Amino acid sequence: MKFQLQYTDAGSQARAGLITTGHGQIETPIFMPVGTVGSVKGVQLPDLLNDVKAQIILGNTYHLLLRPGLPILEQAGGLHKFNGFPRPMLTDSGGFQVFSLTDIRKMKEEGVEFRSHIDGRKLFFTPENVMDTERSIGADIIMAFDECTPGTADYQYAKESVERTHRWLDRCLKRFNETEPKYGYQQSLFPIVQGCVYPDLRRLSAEFIASKEADGNAIGGLAVGEPVEVMYEMIELVNEILPKNKPRYLMGVGTPANILEAIARGVDMFDCVMPTRNGRNGMLFTKHGIINMRNKKWEDDFSPIEEDGASYVDMMYSKAYLRHLFHAQELLAMQIASLHNLAFYLWLVGEARRHIMAGDFSRWQPMMIEEVSRRL
Numbered sequence: 009m010k011f012q013l014q015y016t017d018a019g020s021q022a023r024a025g026l027i028t029t030g031h032g033q034i035e036t037p038i039f040m041p042v043g044t045v046g047s048v049k050g051v052q053l054p055d056l057l058n059d060v061k062a063q064i065i066l067g068n069t070y071h072l073l074l075r076p077g078l079p080i081l082e083q084a085g086g087l088h089k090f091n092g093f094p095r096p097m098l099t100d101s102g103g104f105q106v107f108s109l110t111d112i113r114k115m116k117e118e119g120v121e122f123r124s125h126i127d128g129r130k131l132f133f134t135p136e137n138v139m140d141t142e143r144s145i146g147a148d149i150i151m152a153f154d155e156c157t158p159g160t161a162d163y164q165y166a167k168e169s170v171e172r173t174h175r176w177l178d179r180c181l182k183r184f185n186e187t188e189p190k191y192g193y194q195q196s197l198f199p200i201v202q203g204c205v206y207p208d209l210r211r212l213s214a215e216f217i218a219s220k221e222a223d224g225n226a227i228g229g230l231a232v233g234e235p236v237e238v239m240y241e242m243i244e245l246v247n248e249i250l251p252k253n254k255p256r257y258l259m260g261v262g263t264p265a266n267i268l269e270a271i272a273r274g275v276d277m278f279d280c281v282m283p284t285r286n287g288r289n290g291m292l293f294t295k296h297g298i299i300n301m302r303n304k305k306w307e308d309d310f311s312p313i314e315e316d317g318a319s320y321v322d323m324m325y326s327k328a329y330l331r332h333l334f335h336a337q338e339l340l341a342m343q344i345a346s347l348h349n350l351a352f353y354l355w356l357v358g359e360a361r362r363h364i365m366a367g368d369f370s371r372w373q374p375m376m377i378e379e380v381s382r383r384l
Contacts, residue, residue: 009196009223011255019370021274024361029096029148030193034063036276037357044068046091050343060350066279070102078144086146086191099147103154135179146191152180154200159234166204173202196223205234214249224255231261247274264380271360283353287345290334293352297382306331319351
């Protein structure tokens, strides 16, 4: 993987770059639609992913291990051939499940014991077998196995957690360097900065991660319960340390305003379930604010979903029709809303890139944050 830093904003830390992988190039800043089990819910068809301008999508190691399982993925020739997506992919390591599945997992130094949320069978994740699993899935960018601590964790727990994450990273790197990609193209391993909301731990972790000289680096453990102002402080602190000539990936964040604030602080890559999850529940993000499509005010509004929207569905369907579909519990409502939201998110990061390149990002960004945060 190669990263070319193309433009920087004079008034902020915002950057525009180009990532080159074995499955093509990615223009940054970029948003990655989440395809947890190998598909982006409701929009996986190639024409639809082309419509939202998806350059890279994300899958999850924990979920793909459970279904369809590694034998099927290996027989298919990896996830790219299995799901038909020809462009780059990234896999999370399952570290977020260490955080989210607290009731069905046990933490040990060797790794993490899980109970499958599907059938209750026992699984044991270690840094070594996670690397083997991500090799078998075959994503272009794979994540190190880490522990994601909640934003409310006390200092002592956060310290022990970040130290364990660092020990696991060394084991991930060793296994990664001992093995080869399985499908004829290179894979890149990204370490993950942890440290909760504690500046000294974040600084320690960022320095440790930067010393590994990986192809790129990730920032994890944010947007998990801490105040948004603290999240921004942690991003600033970490990005002062992470190398400027490598892409920086902020995991699991977030709202349009979060993304624009993080871009201004030097982040290049994002993923979040919010566009599709919120879309399935009737919330649309637009260039002019947030719409709840279930509200009665749209019942007889026959204007387009968004007149200057980024997806073809925006002019094809009216607000009244989309509201009707939600109230009728039609699957088409969820698909239209998901397409709209993903297209908006990809448009937003594309506009940020355009303004960085034009040299006026710092003037455009606060006005756009105010606009997209309105409630319509």
